[in-house]
Amino acid sequence: MSLAYVYPVLGVFWSMLIFFMWVIWIMLLFRIIGDIFSRHEIGGGTKALWLIFVIVLPFLGVLVYLIANNEGMGNRAMARMESQQRATDDYIRSTAGTGGAAAEIEKAQRLLDSGAINSAEFEALKQKALA
Numbered sequence: 001m002s003l004a005y006v007y008p009v010l011g012v013f014w015s016m017l018i019f020f021m022w023v024i025w026i027m028l029l030f031r032i033i034g035d036i037f038s039r040h041e042i043g044g045g046t047k048a049l050w051l052i053f054v055i056v057l058p059f060l061g062v063l064v065y066l067i068a069n070n071e072g073m074g075n076r077a078m079a080r081m082e083s084q085q086r087a088t089d090d091y092i093r094s095t096a097g098t099g100g101a102a103a104e105i106e107k108a109q110r111l112l113d114s115g116a117i118n119s120a121e122f123e124a125l126k127q128k129a130l131a
Helices: 008-038 044-056 058-095 100-114 119-130
Strands: none
Touching: 008 044, 008 058, 044 058, 100 119
């Protein structure tokens, strides 16, 4: 008889441990399957072979994939995060205001002071900013 079932508290602890290990295993399996599909440097045949290996021999397949592609998984995840961060930053910059009419007039004044535009163009830009 197992020690975990002699004492009920240990039985509950053991069941919780097994459940959480199963959840971690499922999360790891989905992470690896997602990584297999997101790789661009390998072809479809290699992806299919990795997928078959991970599904048919799940424990061995996952461990071999983690050992063989550990650094690559981290690099790909970091590249995806950086790409998403750049896209978010670009979106925020494009939707954020430019500072309103005062900033537009200030920009036009700097152009006038540098000689890039004449006073008639400055007035036109000022009227456009105030409109």
